[in-house]
Amino acid sequence: MTKSVNEREIVLAALLEVTEKGAYSHQILRDVLFKYQYLEKRERAFITRVTEGTLEHLIEIDYILDQFSKVKVRKMKPVIRGILRSSVYQLKYMDSVPDRAVCSEAVKLAARKGFSGLKGYVNGVLRNVARGLADVAYPRDRKQELSVRYSCPEWIVDLWQKEFGQETAETMIRSLSGERPLTVRCCRSRISVEELRERLAQEGVKTEIHPYLPYALYISGYDHLEGLGSFREGLFAVQDVSSMLVGELAAPCAGAQILDVCAAPGGKSLHAAEELLLAAAASGRPEEQGMVEARDLTEYKVDLIRENIERFRMENVQAVCRDAAVPDPDWKEKADIVLADLPCSGLGVMGKKPDLRYRISPADIKDLAALQKKILSCAQACVKPGGTLIYSTCTVSREENTDNVRWFLKEYPEFLQEDISGRLCPELRGALTDEGCLQLLPGIHKSDGFFIAKLRKREGGT
Numbered sequence: 001m002t003k004s005v006n007e008r009e010i011v012l013a014a015l016l017e018v019t020e021k022g023a024y025s026h027q028i029l030r031d032v033l034f035k036y037q038y039l040e041k042r043e044r045a046f047i048t049r050v051t052e053g054t055l056e057h058l059i060e061i062d063y064i065l066d067q068f069s070k071v072k073v074r075k076m077k078p079v080i081r082g083i084l085r086s087s088v089y090q091l092k093y094m095d096s097v098p099d100r101a102v103c104s105e106a107v108k109l110a111a112r113k114g115f116s117g118l119k120g121y122v123n124g125v126l127r128n129v130a131r132g133l134a135d136v137a138y139p140r141d142r143k144q145e146l147s148v149r150y151s152c153p154e155w156i157v158d159l160w161q162k163e164f165g166q167e168t169a170e171t172m173i174r175s176l177s178g179e180r181p182l183t184v185r186c187c188r189s190r191i192s193v194e195e196l197r198e199r200l201a202q203e204g205v206k207t208e209i210h211p212y213l214p215y216a217l218y219i220s221g222y223d224h225l226e227g228l229g230s231f232r233e234g235l236f237a238v239q240d241v242s243s244m245l246v247g248e249l250a251a252p253c254a255g256a257q258i259l260d261v262c263a264a265p266g267g268k269s270l271h272a273a274e275e276l277l278l279a280a281a282a283s284g285r286p287e288e289q290g291m292v293e294a295r296d297l298t299e300y301k302v303d304l305i306r307e308n309i310e311r312f313r314m315e316n317v318q319a320v321c322r323d324a325a326v327p328d329p330d331w332k333e334k335a336d337i338v339l340a341d342l343p344c345s346g347l348g349v350m351g352k353k354p355d356l357r358y359r360i361s362p363a364d365i366k367d368l369a370a371l372q373k374k375i376l377s378c379a380q381a382c383v384k385p386g387g388t389l390i391y392s393t394c395t396v397s398r399e400e401n402t403d404n405v406r407w408f409l410k411e412y413p414e415f416l417q418e419d420i421s422g423r424l425c426p427e428l429r430g431a432l433t434d435e436g437c438l439q440l441l442p443g444i445h446k447s448d449g450f451f452i453a454k455l456r457k458r459e460g461g462t
Contacts, residue, residue, distance in 0.1 A: 007043050008086065008109050010036065011050045015082045018055060018355050025055050025355045033224065041223050054089040055354040056177060059151035061088045064136055068128045071121075079113050084125060091130050099130040146173055151354075155362055156347065163398055168444060172396070175443025176351050181208075181218040183447075184236040185244050185267075187312060188215055189277040191235050199230050211446060212425050213248065216241045234312040239267045242348075242440050242450030246339060246392050247271035249420050249438075249454055254280040255288035256336040261324040261379050263294035264301035266308040266317070268339055273317045289316040297323055324375045331382040337390065340379045342372045344393035344400050348449020351442055369399045373407060380412050380457075389415065389455045396442070396449040402435055405453045418454040 014032050017023040029051055033044055054061065062073040065084055073081060087106040090097050103126045107119045115122075139145045143161070147154045150173045160169035186196045193215050197207045200219065205228065210216035217236070225231045225238070246268050252258060252275050260269040269292050276290035294305050294317055305319040322328065324340075345365050346356045376391065383389050391408070393400055409415060417436050421429050424438070433439050437453040 005036065005039065006109070006112075007039075007046050008050075008105055009112065010047050011054075011086050012079070012082045012109065012113075014047075014051045015054060015086060016078060019058075019082065020078045024353070025052070026353050034226070037224060037226065044224070049094070050086050050089060052354065053093055054086045057089060057093070057151050058085065058354070058358065059153070060148050061085050061092075061151075063138075063148045064088055064092070064129060064133070065125070067136060068132060069125045077115070077118075080110065080115060080118055080122065083109055083113075083122060087126050088129055091126065092133055103127055103130065146170065150174060150176055151357070152176055152350075153357055156357065159362075159397065163396075164441065168441065171443045172441055172449075173443075176354070176357070178351075180351060181220060182238065183210060183240050184217050184219055185239045185271060186215045186217060186236055187234060187274060189274045189281075190313075193217070196230065196235055199235065200228075203228050203230060210241050211427060212241050213244055216244055232311075237267060237270065237308075237312065239271070240448045240450075242394070242445075242447040243267055243341075244271060245424075245438065245450070245452060246341065246390055247275050249423055249452060250275065250337050250339065250388065250390050251423065252276050252279055252290065252337055254283040254285055254290065256290045257334060258290065258292040258337045258339065259331060259335040259379075259382055260292060260294045260339040260341075261375065261382075262296060262340065262342055263319070264296040264304050266294055266305035266319070268341055269294035269305065269317055270308060270312050270314055272337070272339065273314045276316055292317045293320055294318070295320045295322045295324065297321070325371065325378060327378045327381060333382070333384045333387075335382045335384060335387055337388045338379050338383050339390050339392075340376060341390075341392045341394075342375055344368055344372070344395040345397055347395045347397055348440070348442060348451075349394045352448065365397055365399055369404060372400060372404055376404070376408055377411075380408075380415065383457045385457055386459045387457050388418070389457070390452065391455065392450065392452045394448055394450050396439070396451075401439065401451040401453075402433055402437055405435060405437055405455075408455065414458050415455045416458065418456045420452070420454050 014028050017028045018025045065073050065088060083106050087102050090102045091099060103123055106126055107123050110119055110122045138148055143154055143157050146157050152173050160172055186193045200207050204221060205219050206221040208218040210218060222228060250272055256276060258272050263269045273292045280286050280288045296302050299321050302319045302321045309317050345360045345368055350357045380389055431438055431440055440447050440450040442449040
């Protein structure tokens with residue numbers, strides 16, 4: 001009996017959406033897994049691994065294909081290119097799939113997609129790859145070798161080597177490959193960490209406390225998140241520990257008014273709202289819940305925030321559609337805390353979103369740094385005297401991070417850099433820059449690459 005759904009065909013469709021149409025891999029994969037959630041766990045795992053793995057190793061895969069195909073990758077028909085790319089990934093990185101099965105399934109898929117005339121070509125290229133993989137010669141130049149072997153664009157290799165040194169840069173680049181544990185935040189206003197771990201254990205999920213924060217957990221062993229009652233009930237949020245540190249360092253007092261200017265999908269806003277509830281309870285004034293206004297640019301993004309507000313049942317958060325790059329006189333000096341987690345190049349999360357590395361260019365970083373300055377100029381006006389501005393990005397680029405903080409402190413001398421070392425675990429105090437900002441590096445720290453600066457406005461102006 002022929003299967004109505006073919007995993008490799010699903011993978012091909014996902015890859016084409018990303019590589020040919022510019023879709024984002026994490027969004028496409030999320031939608032695909034939701035659509036095919038009825039498939040067996042093994043089948044969904046195959047789709048996830050081959051899709052993510054092919055994108056993760058794309059530069060290397062194309063380099064290998066160019067060694068064995070007379071038609072270079074860039075000149076191939078998109079469907080054939082997608083089939084060959086995913087097949088080379090399986091040949092090189094999936095020992096559990098026999099080479100003959102990879103070749104056979106690729107030929108069948110080419111025929112199903114209307115390319116019967118190219119079955120011989122597909123079969124010949126893949127059989128040659130299977131025989132010659134062990135003999136593929138990588139570039140002798142170290143920068144080029146790192147770029148090919150770890151599928152990291154050369155300009156990023158060069159940037160990280162200049163900013164962090166050869167040894168650290170190589171560790172960061174190597175970290176772009178491989179599986180990563182999922183990190184979640186316990187929603188402590190609704191359940192204790194111990195109770196959540198017990199609940200997850202009952203659902204067959206393994207947990208481990210993250211070394212950086214006691215309410216951050218690694219989880220593993222689950223089938224899919226939507227199948228967990230604890231997830232559907234909003235007892236935990238999927239959030240990297242680096243992102244949690246924004247709420248941790250913000251440390252709001254009971255009753256604080258918080259403005260999150262670029263909030264979607266709302267993880268930091270909801271964490272800040274929960275910190276407000278915990279602070280109110282600890283102060284003995286539970287009625288002083290404070291409020292978080294979570295903003296983003298489009299109604300689509302604001303709807304994502306609203307969905308999360310509803311799932312986590314948080315009443316002290318409201319979602320608003322507003323452009324962070326436009327001044328807001330209604331909020332002038334009204335916020336105790338402004339969260340500014342701004343649009344960035346995303347170099348710190350390339351391990352989780354592999355297609356980002358192929359989208360970003362050095363020119364994009366300059367444009368993003370300029371946009372960040374514009375948004376910071378608007379955000380700072382909303383901070384009340386004595387209030388706090390938290391500037392964060394999920395990238396690893398001085399131009400978007402420490403350079404922007406230096407510019408900001410020069411442009412707005414009424415702000416001071418605040419010492420955050422006291423709220424960091426000992427393992428992270430070495431991640432502070434000379435300026436006192438937190439710069440987490442992928443592969444060096446147990447988190448995404450991330451940047452945080454805490455800036456406090458003087459009580460009496462300048």
